[in-house]
Amino acid sequence: MIRHLGYRIPSPAxxxxxxxxFxxxxxxxAEANxxxxxxxxxxxxxIEVMRRYLAAYFHYHRQEPWIMKTADGSNHYC
Incomplete structure (x- = not known):
């Protein structure tokens, strides 16, 4: 960050x-599009919040659901 932005010290501000x-x-x-x-x-x-949105997307686009692998190694079908 120091070299990239030209500041002498890195700062939380x-x-x-x-x-x-960003x-x-x-x-x-997002608003413009x-x-x-x-x-x-x-x-x-x-995953529980997004499942509803993903289900609607796959239903609308007639695509097969995909599998999401979680951190604990279990599979979630969306």
């Missing part, structure tokens, strides 16, 4: 600015 700019860019892109953003609650199981 600089990282915060980079992160904020999040704004993602939000702008009519892509819904899905926000997860802290305690949410992401």
């Amino acid at each position: 600089t990282l915060e600015r980079i992160g904020t700019a 999040r704004r860019s993602v939000n702008s892109f 009519h892509i819904p953003l899905i926000r997860f609650a802290k305690e949410a199981r992401k």
Whole structure:
């Protein structure tokens, strides 16, 4: 980060600015292209939240569901 951005020392404030700019860019892109953003609650199981969206996608596009391998090694059919 020091060489890339030209700052003398790495700073959490600089990282915060980079992160904020990235999040704004993602939000702008999603809005401009009519892509819904899905926000997860802290305690949410992401696979359970996404299963509904993935099922709708595969139903609409008539594709076979795919398998997602989780960290504990189990398979989730989406």
